[in-house]
Amino acid sequence: MAGRRRQGHGRRVMTGTSLSPVTAEDLVEALRLEVPSLRTDASGGRRAQYSYDASNYRVPPLAVAFPATADEVAAAHRVCHRLGVPVTVRGAGTSMAGNALGTGLVLDLSRHMRRVLEIDPSARTARVEAGIVLDDLQAAVAPHGLVFGPDPSSHNRCTIGGMIGNDACGNHSVRYGRTGEHLLGLDLVLADGTRVVADRDGLHAVDEADRERVARLTASLRGVVEANLAAIRLTLGRIPRQISGYQLQHLLPENGFDVVRALAGTEGTCATVVSATVRLRPKPPASLLIALGYDDVVDAAEDVPLILTFSPAAVEGMDEAMVAAMRHRRGASSVTGLPEGRAWLYVDLDGDDPRQVTADAERLLGELKAAGRMVSGRLITDRSERASLWRVREDGAGLASRLTDGSATWPGWEDAAVAPDRLSGYLRDFRALMAEHRLTGVLYGHFGAGCVHVRLDFRPDTAEGRAAMRAFLAEAARLVVRHGGTLSGEHGDGRARSELLSVMYDQQMLDAFAAFKHAWDPEGLLNPGILVDPRPLDADLALDTGRTTATSTVFALREDPGGITAAANRCVGVGRCRSHIGGVMCPSYRATGDEQHSTRGRARTLQEMLRGALPGGWRSRDAREALDLCLSCRACSSDCPVGVDMATYKSEFLHHHYKWRLRPLSHYSLGWLPLWAALAGRMPRPVNAVMGSRLGPWIARLGGVTPKRRLPAFHGHRAWLRGVAETAQAPAAVLVVDSFTKAFRPELAGAAFRVLADAGLPAQARGDVCCGLTWITTGQLGIARRVLGRTAAVLDATEGPIVVTEPSCAAALAKDLPELVDSEAARRVAARVQTFAGALAERVAAGWRPRRVPDEVLLQTHCHQYAVFGAGQQRDLLRDLGIDKITEVAGCCGAAGNFGFEQEHYDISLAVADQALRHRLEAVAPGTPVLADGISCQMQIEHLVGDGRPGAVHLAQLLDDPQPPSPS
Structure with missing residues (x-):
């Protein structure tokens, strides 16, 4: 069972029932001695950046490590196991449920463990490290005409390891299902550092000395299943997106004791995945997008069962609030080609014959028109127009975190799912529940799989708002269960929903989940507080703590009436800045791959500084270090879904940081360049002669300017x-x-x-x-x-x-x-x-x-x-x-x-x-x-x-x- 952890500064942890004497310094020193090659960082800035993911929660870790090999991962686990320190494994950190946060050591696999190890085109398989970004895997297999099926909207930054942890699905889940369905083998590290390989035949020890340990684990897993056969058969795997809890049905005898499938969706609570062998699929030669407009999302959901009879690859839904948010942030031209309506479905049809795909699409449009709910619809064959429309669906989720009136929306109930034929009824009742609680939000999701995402205008920054949020979530859980649904359809239960599993499952099933985790992780060190022995859903909320707020800024920050604190808090962690493709932000992250140098990393550091969690306030060295490689390119102000404007925040920070202090030399040379240029323009020849001489590089260095560049010549002022x-x-x-x-x-x-x-x-x-x-x-x-x-x-x-x-x-x-x-x-x-x-x-x-x-x-x-x-x-x-x-x-x-x-x-x-x-x-x-x-x-x-x-x-x-x- 997971132990309790001491909250607050995070410098010590609770394990079991006693206070561990381990501090961050102790942990870092132990790792340095036993794993000298492992880069570990316990600085205030680094801990700040990893105190958040894309959820509502804040959990400062003791330290963060960046392993480069499976051996380093195993060694880090051994050290933490001996010291009793919890371990949380992290990929892109885009979890909306708080799955990627922990009080102990956070292992970031996305920094170095992102390689494609092997591709076998004939077998249609690939073996990849857990930290690889999905789009990088897709790029590697594309020359072979292959794809990895699941495609979450965060495909340009989410990692395969994270997808396995959540059993992620994506826009084309109607065709490809969940990540677990595409897994053939997993290379694992257990909590005590044991290396294990899981495949469809069971578990196998990597080292001969661990065979008995792995045999005991296998026996324990079989015992959990044998003790709960009837409950597992009757309770689990009832609908396509039932991801809440553990997927014990895959361990049933009739399912071949499939440990690989059972580990998908365990959210890092049972074992750490360091690499995976995945099944690939041939890319369909022909595909076509149909955009359908409706008056209402309930009407759209009513048509889903009919659409599914055409075997689509995707059926995605969204409401007018998402489109309005996109147009508000990116301009009217960002959304073009949508048919008339106030809610929309995207239907992707694919196949081998383009003519047949088009014929099927036209027949589907005809049947939908006859059904009478569709307002309008159109076929989109142009690739660029298709990409533009899909971008609305993919980026809209992040854009919807801030409504057109400036109010914020939050996850927490963003992942419920029901059977597709019950979706319209669930949505009708869910909207009534929202109205009863006076909540508004943005509805979108994978309608073809019955999975609905929603961001709601909770108020987690006030005691009344948190109480209202808790009451709503409890009622929403009971509502989705009445409709035969699940709390989570792909994001995982995490900190947001694990407490509510008792609404969905009886005590026998909860006990079975606990026994399953205990078999893997007896000491409860892997991602504690999630699924088993969960933290309260309203504990550790990021906005539920006091903070110091800068009383004044030089910039007006008119779009953020709450000042610099509100501006920094625009970042909700969706991680769009971690993408290496598309857009322009964030150049220094693309060059370094370091979270500290992403827009998100800088925003989180500023949030912690303004909260008072980093020493020094405006004089914070951690904040200065995080901002140092910001190029002030402004791209985040347009590319970031919530409009984080780091160039402005950096200027404001530098103003306060160096007030009444000596500045870097370049602030006097390059910062005052208009003045020096005007003076040089009065006597350009002697200035150019001096700068072109041997003295030039020396003068450049004196001004903090690199001598490696040839400086341009000055011209006369007229x-x-x-x-x-x-x-x-x-x-x-x-x-x-x-x-x-x-x-x-x-x-x-x-x-x-x-x-x-x-x-x-x-x-x-x-x-x-x-x-x-x-x-x-x-x-x-x-x-x-x-x-x-x-x-x-x-x-x-x-x-x-x-x-x-x-x-x-x-x-x-x-x-x-x-x-x-x-x-x-x-x-x-x-x-x-x-x-x-x-x-x-x-x-x-x-x-x-x-x-x-x-x-x-x-x-x-x-x-x-x-x-x-x-x-x-x-x-x-x-x-x-x-x-x-x-x-x-x-x-x-x-x-x-x-x-x-x-x-x-x-x-x-x-x-x-x-x-x-x-x-x-x-x-x-x-x-x-x-x-x-x-x-x-x-x-x-x-x-x-x-x-x-x-x-x-x-x-x-x-x-x-x-x-x-x-x-x-």
Whole structure:
């Protein structure tokens, strides 16, 4: 049985009935001595990052370890077993039920144990380590025409080990079922460090010396089954998604004593999976998506039994709240192609013959129309449109954690399931229960399997809210049981539902579960508090503890009325920032694979700092370390489903952290670059001569700047004026010539001036304003506010759109200006700001076409432009201009303003570039223009391609034709 654990600071643990003398320092020292190769971390910041998953809970561990081999996992278990320290194994940490939290040692297998060990295409199997991300497995087997069937919405970051722990399913579970159905063998480590292999023939000891230990375990498991044969047969495995509790039915004689299947869904409470042999399936050659619109999710559920007669691969449902959340966060264009309705079903049909699949789809539409509940429906055959619609379903779950009115929604009852033919009745009663408790939420899920996900607007931050939450969950449990359902359909019971298992199962079955766990883990050290001897569902809630709150911030944080605490608490742990594909965030995590350097890891560290759990408050060294590799690229503000804006939080933190203190040298050199550039512009020749001499690298080091980069030459302070002479046309816009352009690429001002004039938008060029970006990113917000206040006053006196050639400066004026300067002028100016691409897009829509356009480009979109003005702004413009081939770099360049030029960040900057940019540059055909509007992007590209090869050009330079048109 699991022992009780002391809560609070987490520096000691309770095991059995006595207080263990083991501290974090003791544990780390024991691991260092016995497993010297194992990296272990008990720092405050690391413990903060692993105190949370994607659930409502907070459980600080003693320490976190990052094993690289099964031997290290086994050795760590042996140490913890001897010391009586609990062990929790973790993959991506995306559990919504609190399955991935523990008071002892947390083993993160996702950092290093993520390899494909073997693929056998003829047998259609693969052997993989438990920490491998599902999408990485899919990429490895795709060349063989194979797939791993289960596909949770978190497929781009969830691990196979986590999927086994929860017996996860996914969007196509109607076709592929649960993860356990695809397991052929498991390599296990028991609580005492014993290595065991489980396959369909039973359990086998890896070491000869452990044969007797494994034989006793096998006998104990058989004894549990023999003592409960009738109860297991009558109670378990009744519906497709019955995952709550342990799956003891797989150990029945008629099921072949299948230990592998029985271990799926045990949530790390019985054994640690270090690798698995999985069954693969051939990828269907033809598939087609049908989108169906309904007035109501209950109507949609009524049609599920009819749809299932067509043997679909997927039947997914969602309500209008999810779509509204997606449009609110990502814009109206993020959801296109949905048929009319207020609730929707996605039905995926597949097969060998495309014509037959289409015929089946049309027949299904006909039968649904005849049934009378469907409002409208359409077939989607275009791959890009299908991907866009699926993205609504996959990303919507995270987006739904914050409703359009700004209120938060929470898991806790997000995973109940019933038989598909009882789904409509359950949903009808469930919505009545929500109304009775005055709760609202977002309904979605795997309707074809009867599994409903819902996030509800609980109030776990107040005593009354927690009491109401507990009362609702108890009634919801009784409701789903009345409908013959299960508390969990794929997320596991975890801390959220384990206490409620007594509503679903009688005492005999609960005792059988306890005996099953005891056979595996007699001391109760593996993930205690879950399934057996559970913690109360309202214990360890993250918002059920006091916290210190910063009383004031320089940024207004208008979208977070609760200030910096509310802003940091936007992170609910869905882990989208841990993906290595799609979007741009989080560049440093993609380069390091370290949770500390993910947006989530930083947000969790800030949460703990603001809670008072990390020493120092704003002076916290742990928080500074977590934020150090944040590139301030802003991508999280758009890519994160809940809009965590780490660039802003970092600036605010640096402002307070270094207030009245000496700052890093780069804050004085790069942070004050507009001033130094203006001074250098008064005497560019001697400055360039000195910086180009042997003294240059030495001076760079003195300023905290890496000498490994060639610094750009300064231009005269009036050089930019040569191309922007006044014209006879009355100005219709303002062209802001930023400090970077004036100092390092003054020719761009003339190109932009000419292109705007040609497009019918003659501009007055202003080089007397500054966006304050370098002071913002280095946290010198007092100076930034003064600079921006003056800029707002100057630009507010002008008319027309404000076109900014440098994307990062445009983003600062559009986003940071109204957050730092509380004036109507600031808000008016911010509303007028456009990127150069944005301004031209309007002119193209009005019919303008440039005189010269290349056939092909390689496009590096600036991260700030991506985040603030839209991911596809520049790409869409290029397409509208008729450019046939656009190769887009999917990721950050790695320079990111001052980051890539700081001496201590140079290596990470290049590692980020290696993720995508370098490969694209190496593959681009000679003569193909490389388009990058941001000066930091341009300088990184120039650095990567080296001398003798052309670098990147700005959009204005790409389209500029300095020669006037010949007279007609």
